[in-house]
Amino acid sequence: MQIRVKVNGIDYIHEVEPRLLLVHYLRDVLHLTGTHVGCDTSICGACTVQVNSKPTKSCTMFAVQADGCEILTVEGLAPNGELHVLQEGFKEMHGLQCGFCTPGILMTMTDYLKHNPEPSEEDIRHALKGHLCRCTGYQNIVKSVQYAAAKIANKEEVPA
Amino acid sequence: MSTTNGMIGKSVKRVEDKRFITGKGRYTDDIVLPLQTHASFVRSPYAHANISGIDLEVAKTMPGVIAIYTGADVAAINGVPCGWQVNFKNGDTMKEPKHPLLADGKVRHVGDPIVVVIAETAALAKDAAQMVMVDYEELPVVINAAEAVKTGAPLVHEDVPNNICYDWALGNPIAEVDQAMEEAAHITTLEFVNQRLVANPIEPRSYNAFYDEANEKYTLYTSTQSPHLIRLLLSTFVLGIPEHKLRIVGPDVGGGFGSKGDHYAEEAVLTWASKNINRPVKWTAERSESFISDVHGRDHVTKAEMGFDAEGKILALRVKTYANLGAYLGTFGPAVPTYLYGTLMQGLYTTPKINVDVTGVFTNTTTVDAYRGAGRPEATYLLERLMDLAALEMGKDPAALRMKNFVPPFDGVNQPGYQTQVALLYDSGNYQGVLEKGLKMLGYEDFRRKQLESAQNGTLLGVGFSTYIEACGLAPSALAGALGARAGLYEMGQVRVQPTGKVSVYTGSHAHGQGHETTFAQIVASKLGIPIADIEIVHGDSDSMAFGMGTYGSRSLAVGGTAIVKSIEKIIEKGKKIAAHRLEANADDLEFDQGKFTVKGTDKSISFGDVALTAYVPHIYPADLEPGLDFTSFYDPANFTYPFGCHIAVVEVEKDTGKVALQRFIAVDDVGNIINPMIVEGQIHGGVAQGIGQALFEGAEYDSNGQLTNATYMDYCMPRADDFPMFETANQITPCPHNPLGVKGAGEAGTIGSTPAVVNAVINALWSGGHQVKDIRMPLTSERVWRAMQAPVNE
Numbered sequence: 006m007q008i009r010v011k012v013n014g015i016d017y018i019h020e021v022e023p024r025l026l027l028v029h030y031l032r033d034v035l036h037l038t039g040t041h042v043g044c045d046t047s048i049c050g051a052c053t054v055q056v057n058s059k060p061t062k063s064c065t066m067f068a069v070q071a072d073g074c075e076i077l078t079v080e081g082l083a084p085n086g087e088l089h090v091l092q093e094g095f096k097e098m099h100g101l102q103c104g105f106c107t108p109g110i111l112m113t114m115t116d117y118l119k120h121n122p123e124p125s126e127e128d129i130r131h132a133l134k135g136h137l138c139r140c141t142g143y144q145n146i147v148k149s150v151q152y153a154a155a156k157i158a159n160k161e162e163v164p165a
Numbered sequence: 166m167s168t169t170n171g172m173i174g175k176s177v178k179r180v181e182d183k184r185f186i187t188g189k190g191r192y193t194d195d196i197v198l199p200l201q202t203h204a205s206f207v208r209s210p211y212a213h214a215n216i217s218g219i220d221l222e223v224a225k226t227m228p229g230v231i232a233i234y235t236g237a238d239v240a241a242i243n244g245v246p247c248g249w250q251v252n253f254k255n256g257d258t259m260k261e262p263k264h265p266l267l268a269d270g271k272v273r274h275v276g277d278p279i280v281v282v283i284a285e286t287a288a289l290a291k292d293a294a295q296m297v298m299v300d301y302e303e304l305p306v307v308i309n310a311a312e313a314v315k316t317g318a319p320l321v322h323e324d325v326p327n328n329i330c331y332d333w334a335l336g337n338p339i340a341e342v343d344q345a346m347e348e349a350a351h352i353t354t355l356e357f358v359n360q361r362l363v364a365n366p367i368e369p370r371s372y373n374a375f376y377d378e379a380n381e382k383y384t385l386y387t388s389t390q391s392p393h394l395i396r397l398l399l400s401t402f403v404l405g406i407p408e409h410k411l412r413i414v415g416p417d418v419g420g421g422f423g424s425k426g427d428h429y430a431e432e433a434v435l436t437w438a439s440k441n442i443n444r445p446v447k448w449t450a451e452r453s454e455s456f457i458s459d460v461h462g463r464d465h466v467t468k469a470e471m472g473f474d475a476e477g478k479i480l481a482l483r484v485k486t487y488a489n490l491g492a493y494l495g496t497f498g499p500a501v502p503t504y505l506y507g508t509l510m511q512g513l514y515t516t517p518k519i520n521v522d523v524t525g526v527f528t529n530t531t532t533v534d535a536y537r538g539a540g541r542p543e544a545t546y547l548l549e550r551l552m553d554l555a556a557l558e559m560g561k562d563p564a565a566l567r568m569k570n571f572v573p574p575f576d577g578v579n580q581p582g583y584q585t586q587v588a589l590l591y592d593s594g595n596y597q598g599v600l601e602k603g604l605k606m607l608g609y610e611d612f613r614r615k616q617l618e619s620a621q622n623g624t625l626l627g628v629g630f631s632t633y634i635e636a637c638g639l640a641p642s643a644l645a646g647a648l649g650a651r652a653g654l655y656e657m658g659q660v661r662v663q664p665t666g667k668v669s670v671y672t673g674s675h676a677h678g679q680g681h682e683t684t685f686a687q688i689v690a691s692k693l694g695i696p697i698a699d700i701e702i703v704h705g706d707s708d709s710m711a712f713g714m715g716t717y718g719s720r721s722l723a724v725g726g727t728a729i730v731k732s733i734e735k736i737i738e739k740g741k742k743i744a745a746h747r748l749e750a751n752a753d754d755l756e757f758d759q760g761k762f763t764v765k766g767t768d769k770s771i772s773f774g775d776v777a778l779t780a781y782v783p784h785i786y787p788a789d790l791e792p793g794l795d796f797t798s799f800y801d802p803a804n805f806t807y808p809f810g811c812h813i814a815v816v817e818v819e820k821d822t823g824k825v826a827l828q829r830f831i832a833v834d835d836v837g838n839i840i841n842p843m844i845v846e847g848q849i850h851g852g853v854a855q856g857i858g859q860a861l862f863e864g865a866e867y868d869s870n871g872q873l874t875n876a877t878y879m880d881y882c883m884p885r886a887d888d889f890p891m892f893e894t895a896n897q898i899t900p901c902p903h904n905p906l907g908v909k910g911a912g913e914a915g916t917i918g919s920t921p922a923v924v925n926a927v928i929n930a931l932w933s934g935g936h937q938v939k940d941i942r943m944p945l946t947s948e949r950v951w952r953a954m955q956a957p958v959n960e
Contacts, residue, residue: 022288024288025288032194032195033197036197037188038188038191038192038194038195039187039188039189039190040188041192041367041368041419042194042369042449043367043368043369043452043878044367044452044877044878045451045452045453046452046877046878046879048877048878048879049367049452049878051367078188079186079187079188080187080188080189082187082188083187088186088187092186092187095182095186096178096179096182096183096186097178099178099179099843099844099846099847101182101185101186102420102678102679102680102847102851103185103366103367103368103417103418103419103420103677103678104181104182104184104185104186104190104417104419104678105190105192105366105367105368105419105420106367106419107185107186108185108186108188111186126891127887129886130886130887130889131886131887133885133886133887134885134886134887136885136886137367137878137883137885138367138886139365139366139367139420139422139851139855139883140420140678140847140851141847141850141851141854142850142851142852142853142854142855142889142892142915143850143854143884143885143886143889144850144889144891144892145847145850146886147886147891
């Protein structure tokens, strides 16, 4: 089947098998390997991308379902090389260790911060519930999100 | 050597982060090679069965299939080797049945690989694998280690009587321990299970192998913790190919926690097959496959008894453990419940008589090997559960009971190390210090008051302690060899100064989240007085570095970091000779500081970069000196390192449901000197999270047929962000006396210390409500805690 998608601002047309998952389309066809597969069953959140601005677990969506959609992956978060404030937060607050779960969390939480600019610690922990991180114990991920929220509160726009 | 630019002890932001947060990390599954093919494994759905037939006819005709191999094709190849030998008490060597690469007519656990299908795409390989027809004759199954040793239990390996791999003991003669127990005023007894866990790094195992026909050389990209170890095992012990004709690359690895320290059958099958098909072949585990084929951790059944005199002084410890090793031996498997477990039974206490007896047992389950902490969490759980329970039983304060029994402080320099009853010589410690600090952070007296009030109001509050020690920085090779290790456990560090004074460091350690690219760079920056931006840390490629033993057992900084320091010392030594020649001085009169070689007491100096250039453009150069500035060092530590600490958990247990709410978690850890406090704290957080995971959430559950019933992320409950409060962490620093950095290791400390603190807190909460429960099987789910509370109440 033919699909047309816009990924990180670039238009693509591809013939794909109906059974091809969106995550495999991104990784194997577009070679955007920043999106990861951790569990195959939408529990770990490592495969999260934004489909039409909505965080979506791409291991549980067919590529053909994304036909006509705009998709943002982690590779599109810092298009001009300038880090998104949440990416900066992860670096500043040691929000990652092995880095495997990180892109998915970034894709969920950049969207979350758009709608929830002043989250409490409890809010952030709740918002992270769809993601598994085995390295950090989450504490510094929470702090990374708090870092970004604080920066945004100082009137810095959240890009993307 | 002086610390020259303040880089040591500073929370430098990680240099590796940028690639990860921008999606540019390069994990094994991200690597696509020209003419790439893909593999899928057919695995046993039965825990124990004879294979009566394999029909490949349909599978062979499936689209895109390139090759299919069965056990018969690899029967002539050696099996997966085991890296550590443990002997029976009578001196006999352990039973070591062959671990075939693909099943040899019999499957011994669910997930045992039988057939590999290689096809043009991963999807086509999976399609064809589903059409492989295997006929099984089911055999009786044995799951539980304590059951497996009984007469008449099914045999996992026909040539291993009673499924016993070894029976092993350590410590004082059992008669002496029995005698000491006779004299005890009180004996606390605990019979318990330390449940099986699955490491679950979020990156599944992934391999990509290819054969370069022209150069007759294999390359394997692998999600491993120890590239060189895999090269040694795979080349020499399994495939019989020359070591220099096999390159192992461990690129970015998405977490390991011990489970990626093993050499796996799939690595060998793919490497072997890549030559047969003359194309690269890749396999990445699906999560359901990871659950049944990655090595598991823990799984002990134990009876432990601790005898006290009337004042609460420990007189003796007697331990009997059945350790489930799974169906085959893992790379470190036999060592984990023996030399990494029994040797820790001294804990922080002066216990004069200790005997620990371990039976290692084969069962029809996935192989059990190292999982974060590996043996040391099991030992700590045993000791620290006993201590809190003993305090409850004897009506003593658990903190005071510990204080009474601690080994007094010793720095290992002015006071000697502490010789335990169980083979180890502790390097340095101040055990009182960490407990005192923890109690202060907790506000102990206030807490006890609050707990009493809460109990009167019907709220069950509890506090649990764990004062742990671990042995890490694996390991002095001679000692490790005496304990059965089949390899040395030193580490290699090469420091290559480039002609412009930039520095490339090649380490045999491997990072999979630990931040070596930052921490090691800090050491080099500090010692050479150059900016971190001028340093690159290279790891994970067997063709790039001389050798390496890899990363596990919290060894990278203490052993790998020290190897780098040794090379830096050689760089400075040679640099002095070059500088002396340039400055027309005597090398002995030179000092090196702030990146400059200076003639003592003068302003005559030459920069490090200038010396580097001179070394490579040696026009003005000492006649008796080789050009170049590049040194490789191997460091074999004099001893293990012994981090220790105090973890304290505060919980509230909901009376009506048994739900446990973790209110506070305090971790005071002494990991020796700290290079990067931010990274160390991160390691502690992650370790603590996994330890709490074992206490409250995680556990691999096999049914009686040997099916792992919770083999998905939906069913195997790992902690999520909203399960934790903010951890309260602090450090005490007691330097390691036997390595130049004074460091001990921080990777496993959190996991080792935390589990018993949480369980003790729940038990304490229950006692505060009159439920005098000795044990609840982990994980402490609401149901288990609620059931425990249904026992009659003692007011």
